[in-house]
Amino acid sequence: MECQRVSYHYPRQTQGLTDLTGIFPPGKVTTIIGPNGAGKSTLLKLLARQLAPQTGQILLNDHPLEQFAPKEFAQQIAMVTQHHQLYDEMTVREVVATGRLPYHGLLQAVPAAEVTPYVTAAGLTSLADQMIQELSGGQQQRAWLAAALAQEPSVLLLDEPTTYLDVRYQQQLMTQMRRLAAKGLTVIQVLHDINQAFRVSDWLWLLQEGRLVTTGTPDQLRDADLLAQTFATQVEIVDVPRLGPYIVQLPE
Numbered sequence: 001m002e003c004q005r006v007s008y009h010y011p012r013q014t015q016g017l018t019d020l021t022g023i024f025p026p027g028k029v030t031t032i033i034g035p036n037g038a039g040k041s042t043l044l045k046l047l048a049r050q051l052a053p054q055t056g057q058i059l060l061n062d063h064p065l066e067q068f069a070p071k072e073f074a075q076q077i078a079m080v081t082q083h084h085q086l087y088d089e090m091t092v093r094e095v096v097a098t099g100r101l102p103y104h105g106l107l108q109a110v111p112a113a114e115v116t117p118y119v120t121a122a123g124l125t126s127l128a129d130q131m132i133q134e135l136s137g138g139q140q141q142r143a144w145l146a147a148a149l150a151q152e153p154s155v156l157l158l159d160e161p162t163t164y165l166d167v168r169y170q171q172q173l174m175t176q177m178r179r180l181a182a183k184g185l186t187v188i189q190v191l192h193d194i195n196q197a198f199r200v201s202d203w204l205w206l207l208q209e210g211r212l213v214t215t216g217t218p219d220q221l222r223d224a225d226l227l228a229q230t231f232a233t234q235v236e237i238v239d240v241p242r243l244g245p246y247i248v249q250l251p252e
Helices: 040-047 070-074 092-103 112-121 137-150 167-182 194-200 224-231
Strands: 002-009 016-023 029-033 055-060 077-080 155-159 186-190 203-208 211-216 235-240 244-249
Touching (some): 002 040, 016 040, 040 155, 040 186, 092 112, 092 137, 137 167, 155 167, 167 186, 167 194, 194 244
Parallel strands (some): 029 186, 029 203, 077 155
Antiparallel strands (some): 002 016, 235 244
16 A cells, blocks of 8 residues: 555644655564654544545555445445544444445345354454443453454554554554554554554654655664654653663653
C-alpha cells in the first residue's frame, strides 16, 4: 500500500494533509506517529476510504483505492476505530459476524461456523451472547478486532488500538499484531505512546502539521534531535536494562 502525493484539507479548517508520498511495507507493522493535530487519524481515514484524497492517490496492489467495489474493498481492508455506536444493540457474536458480511449476500445469514473461530481466538466465548455495551472497554475492543480479522483482510488499520486496554492486554495485542504481520498481514496503526510505537513497529511514519517528516525503521528514526524538533519538546534517549532504548521527555 502506498500514498502518491496525497493531500486532504477539511473545509474551513487549517488542519489536513499535504503532499504525502510513502509506502506501507507489506507484511509489516507500520505505526503513524506525530504530535496532536499532525493528521494521523485523517491519514488512517483516507487509507480506509472514509475520506477521499483531494489530490494524489492511494494504491493497494498497484490499483487506486477508488477502483475497488465496496465488497471487494471490504475483503482487502479492515479498520478498528475508537467509536462503534452502530454496534450498541448487538451481541458480541453478532458484532463479530459483521466481519463476514463481505463474503455473503445482503440477506444471507452468516453461518455460526464462520464466526465462532474468531470469537474463540479473541477469548470471548463466555461473552458471545452478551450485548456489546455490557462489556468493559477492553472486552469491546477485542470484539471489534475480532470482527475486523473476520474480514480476512490483507491490510488491517488500527486507530489507537490500545485505548481502554490495561497493560497486560496492550502487550498481548501488540504481540498478536506482530504474529499476524509475520503471517503476511499488513498492519497500519496510529499510536500516541511513542515508546510503544518504536518497540512494536517494523516501519514508522512521522507526521508534523499535516506533512510527512520522514519514514523509516525504528532504528533510523530513534534520533533525539529529530524527535525534539517534530514534537517541539526536548527529549533524551536512555538505555533501560532489559528494555533497551527509551525516549524520555525532559522537563521544560
